[in-house]
Amino acid sequence: MAVDDFLHTDPLLHSNGAHANNSNNKRNINFVSLAKWVLKFTMWIVFLAYVALFFLIPTDFGTELYADWTAATNGSLFGDIGSMLLLYSAPIIFIAFLAVLYLLISGEDQLQLQEKKTPRFRLWTFPVLVDGPLGVVSAAELIGIILFIVFVIWSAYVYTVVIIGTLPGDSTPIEKSFFILENLGLRIGTIGLYCLAFLFIPVARGSVLLRLINIPFEQAIRYHVWLGHLTMLLFTLHGLLYVIAWTMEGHLLKEILEWADIGVAHLAGVISLTAGLLMWMTSLYPVRRNKFELFIYTHQLYVIFIVFFAFHAGHFIFCVPAGGIFLFILDRFLRFCQSRKTVDIISIKCLPCGTMELMFPKPANLRYNALSFIFLQVRELSWLQWHPFSVSSSPLDGKYHLCVLIKAMGEWTEKLKGNVLNSSRADLHLQPRTKITASVEGPYGHELPYHLMYENLILVAGGIGISPFLAILSDIFHRTREGKPCLPRNILIVWAVKRSNELPLLSTNDMELICPFFSNKLSLEILIFVTRESQPPLEEGQVHEATYSSPLVSNSNNMSVLVGTGNNIWSGLYVISSTLGFVILLYLLDIFYINPYDISPWWYKALLLVICMLASVFIFGGVVVSLWHLWERRNAAREASMDDRIAVENMQHDEILAHKDSCQQNFLSSANTYYGSRPDFKDIFGDISEKWGCVDVGVIVCGPPSLQTSVAKEIRSQNIRRQCNHPIFHFNSHSFEL
Known part of the structure; x- marks a missing residue:
């Protein structure tokens, strides 16, 4: 009887255990979903506030907010440089931290496939512009382009109003011209500086930010190209307006060769702009297509461009693009370590x-x-x-x-x-x-x-x-x-x-x-x-x-x-340790060198800031990379029969x-x-519309620009004149164009 009781009750125990496991699994899934939602919501709030900052800064209201912020944070750990880093660089780094947590929580469960009953349009996969110089542009990309154009026009308008409002009334027309040219050059340079803050983010190939929004480097490189053209156009105008003003004043050579300790170093700006112009000219499509090696080699001048830009702007202003540049350095060092093997x-x-x-x-x-x-x-x-x-x-x-x-x-x-x-x-x-x-x-x-x-x-x-x-x-x-x-x-x-x-x-x-x-x-x-x-x-x-x-x-x-997309835990530790190392080095430098010795030259403090960024990645991040490498070797050694398996796979492959x-x-x-x-894509997509009915259709294109344009144009046409029983086509490009 006891045996019978056991046989009868055992399945019930298993059933209860399964029930408990299911409940725990559901609880875990709900917790993970909630945590991901909270992280995503927080990142959106920080990002929108960061974007709003650039729109507000040129206004009187933004100027007052900036003054209040500086007054509130100037007595902090790093003084004025700390205020700028917290305002302009910290949001990007903070989002990167949250992205690391998001990817860790997501883990391998990111692939959750659910069949959608009702097809719907998506901004990222709806081609809007297909024939222009920008190639195929989706609705989401067009919104981003418009946002940047609006920002540039808005900033130029506000700064122009400010310049006109501050014109000295008792000055001569020539003096007013000098004033307008120099101040307009300064403000255009400021707008270019804000664009520079985003320029290096798309070219960090394994960046957690690109992984977070699921945009691979092959697509993000387009945004770097667009931002690069805009940034260099603004910086060129910035330098040109100053050159015209100094020429009219009659001391062009003196101003160009000036390297001030307090304030802007003009000669460093000339060197940085020259390097930028060489990169810009050789990145234009005709040169890039016919002289690809020239384009690649001259693009290594980005080191000269960044370093001398830091000398030119000084430590205070260099804090604006420092966040994006720091993430790029993180990626570049990891790529260097991987490619040595x-x-x-x-x-x-x-x-x-x-x-x-x-x-x-x-x-x-x-x-x-x-x-x-x-x-x-x-x-x-x-x-x-x-x-x-x-x-x-x-x-x-x-x-x-x-x-x-x-x-x-x-x-x-x-x-x-x-x-x-x-x-x-x-x-x-x-x-x-x-x-x-x-x-x-x-x-x-x-x-x-x-x-x-x-x-x-x-x-x-x-x-x-x-x-x-x-x-x-x-x-x-x-x-x-x-x-x-x-x-x-x-x-x-x-x-x-x-x-x-x-x-x-x-x-x-x-x-x-x-x-x-x-x-x-x-x-x-x-x-x-x-x-x-x-x-x-x-x-x-x-x-x-x-x-x-x-x-x-x-x-x-x-x-x-050793690649940013390889292991979420190690890559997350690498980002976090390097960032904490940067803060520690900056603190030690401030306490033991800058303050005791009263270091004041802007360009020199900017050099120290760049050295801290590099040292934090090489030293603190390098320790994590070394441990990561040892972990890799240990795993390889643990697979004792790996060589045999490879040989078997090769044999099977043959x-x-x-x-x-x-x-x-x-x-x-x-x-x-x-x-x-x-x-004939019109016939092909037309036949598919009749055959497959009201569904989502993913279209992936890999080929020359002309092929992408033809497909995108037909997809746009099909989606615009779509009937209720026809599919929605989603355009995805997998073509790599440097």
């Missing part, structure tokens, strides 16, 4: 169309998603050049490797292809092969795999732009087979290529091998447009052979996990490659190929 290329496949597939070893805990990209430097080719490439493999393809596709299109990629082919020929003749190593930065990209959040996907590629879509397809097929969160059910691929010899790229991943009978679970349609061939080549039925080169690496050097080649034609035969024509 060399990575062995463990497998290379060279396709007939001139495209190479490179496989890199990586640790199992290095996180990325199918829309990530990496920066590569091959030291056998150049010690200075870094090139970005989209990842062509899914994280689910293997724990210990990552692949990229590289098409030989420029001088650097042609050299790489030549090295690969020479290495392959050396193998055939039993000669020593050329070892190819690389330094890697990244992976970077979207914090969330947004390609998994649409039930209906359209992937539009031009040429090698198919590379990230191969990763997307592999990711979706793996998830479908393994039952992991994945919404896509209807997928349309539109691929435009110049020549048919590029078609084997589509078979780099064999979907039937990844997910057998995938057609029962997914609807996949492929439209291929071969634009420069009017008919199929005679050898169309033959499989194109690929050249393989698999360097014999006995002890593969993995990619480093088998998969062989299988891909054998069934390449079968996969391509399922695609509809059109020769001598380009995709």
